[in-house]
Amino acid sequence: MDTVAMHIADGIIDGPTSAVFAAVALALLAACVVKARDDLDERLVPMAGLTAAFIFAVQMLNFAVLPGVSGHLLGGAMAAALVGPWVGALCVSTVLIVQALMFADGGITALGLSIVNMALIGALVTYGILRLLLKLLPRTRSGVTVAVFVTSVVSVVAGAAGFVLQFAIGGVADFGPGLGAIATGMLGIHLLIGVGEGVITATTVLAVATARPDLVHALRGHTLPHRPAVAGGAE
Amino acid sequence: MRRTGGFVLTGLVVSLLLAAVVSHFASGAPDGLDTVTLRGCELDAAHEITGGECLARTADEHPVGGPFADYATTGIENGFLSTAVAGALGVLTVFVTGYVLFRSIRRRDTGTDR
Incomplete structure (x- = not known):
């Protein structure tokens, strides 16, 4: 395979816009650090690293969504479900920073843009949707699956919308497809990618919930009629 | 409180296998963002821009590069091995970075440290 860069490169969005988003990202990540302190116990530290x-x-595992077009996990919804929104946003940010510094994946001045789209929109904002859906849907494994799937789709499309907004504010290119075509392309393709994200995320969260329900942050205080040792039970 | 050591170790092994082995079977096509930023440009087989006008035209060369630029390990010619090493070291780097970060954030006053 030839996985190349997947995230926003430097020079796509102008300097001032990138700087504003970097400042927003820094401020919100600082808030995440403060809030994460309440969540992080002896067990969550290795879980968050994992x-x-x-x-x-999983971000390396691009899957085809259209001929000649692939997608990959963004991970915000998965992180929020497994370790909570604050720690989750920090997890995705850690991934993005390592990718930018060691893998030439995503620009350096563009880091704030990517962190806002994938970590802050992806994990923080969508966590509210996940909690709401978990409250509304039946407390069964199917209910959790649907809640995680829908949250994942929304997180990916919302992240794509984040890029469209950033490009509308500070896009450098004044040629190529117009903003309308960019928006249609980004949102349409990411709706398809979101379905993949939803399948991967729901599968992963259900697998962890089956093996160790105590390790799924979003299910804390959410007693499922689970019987962990019985395959296919309690549907 | 149940221990997590075995679970985390299992998860790490799964992650290493995904990044080092399964990644070999991943699609090499441009992802959603690249598809949109490359629209309007002509590309060669290596996905390098050869002509046309697209958003990616204004992208800068990556300022750092790094030892594993484009998920290949500098100095390893074999494509499979090059990606496998990059993926595995990436998984370990992210885990250690995250572990150290979260351990340093954690409140210490409540801790019953092992």
């Missing part, structure tokens, strides 16, 4: 490492690995 969540970040797993997201890095």
Whole structure:
């Protein structure tokens, strides 16, 4: 395979816009650090490290969504479901920073843009949707699956919308497809990618919930009629 | 409180296998963002721009590059091995970075440290 860069390169969005988003990202990540302190216990520290490492690995697994077009996991919804929104946003940010510094994946001045789209929109904003859906849907494994799937789709499309907004504010190119075509392309393709994200995320969260329900942050205080040892039970 | 050591170790092994082995079977086509930023440009087999006008035209050369630029390990010619090493070291780097970060953020006053 020839996985190349997947995230926003430097020079696509202008300097001032990138700087504003970097400042927003820094401020919100600082808030995440403060809030994460309340969540992080002896068990969550290695779990958070694992969540970040797993997201890095699965981001390498591009899957086809259209002829000549692929997609890959973004990971925000998965991180939020597994380790909570604050720690989750920090997990995705860790992945993005390592990718930018060691893998030439995503620009350096563009880091704030990517962190806003994938970590902050992806994990923080969508966590509210996940909690709401978990509250509304039946407390069964199917209910959790649907909640995680829908949240994942929304997180990916919302992240893509984040890029469209950033390009509308500070896009450098004044040629190529117009903003309308960029928006249609980004949102349409990412709706398809979101379905893949939803399948991967729901599968992963259900697998962890089956093996170790105590390790799924979003299911804390959410007693499922689970019987972990019984395959296919309690549907 | 149940321990997590075995679970985390299992998860790490799965992550290493995904990044080092399964990644070999991943699609090499441009992802969603690249598809949109490359629209309007002509590309060669290596996805390098050869002509046309697209958003990616204004992209800068990556300022750092790094030892694993484009998920290939500098100095390893074999494509499979090159990606495998990059993926595995990436997984370990992210895990250690995350572990150290989260351990340093964690409150210490409540801790029953092992």
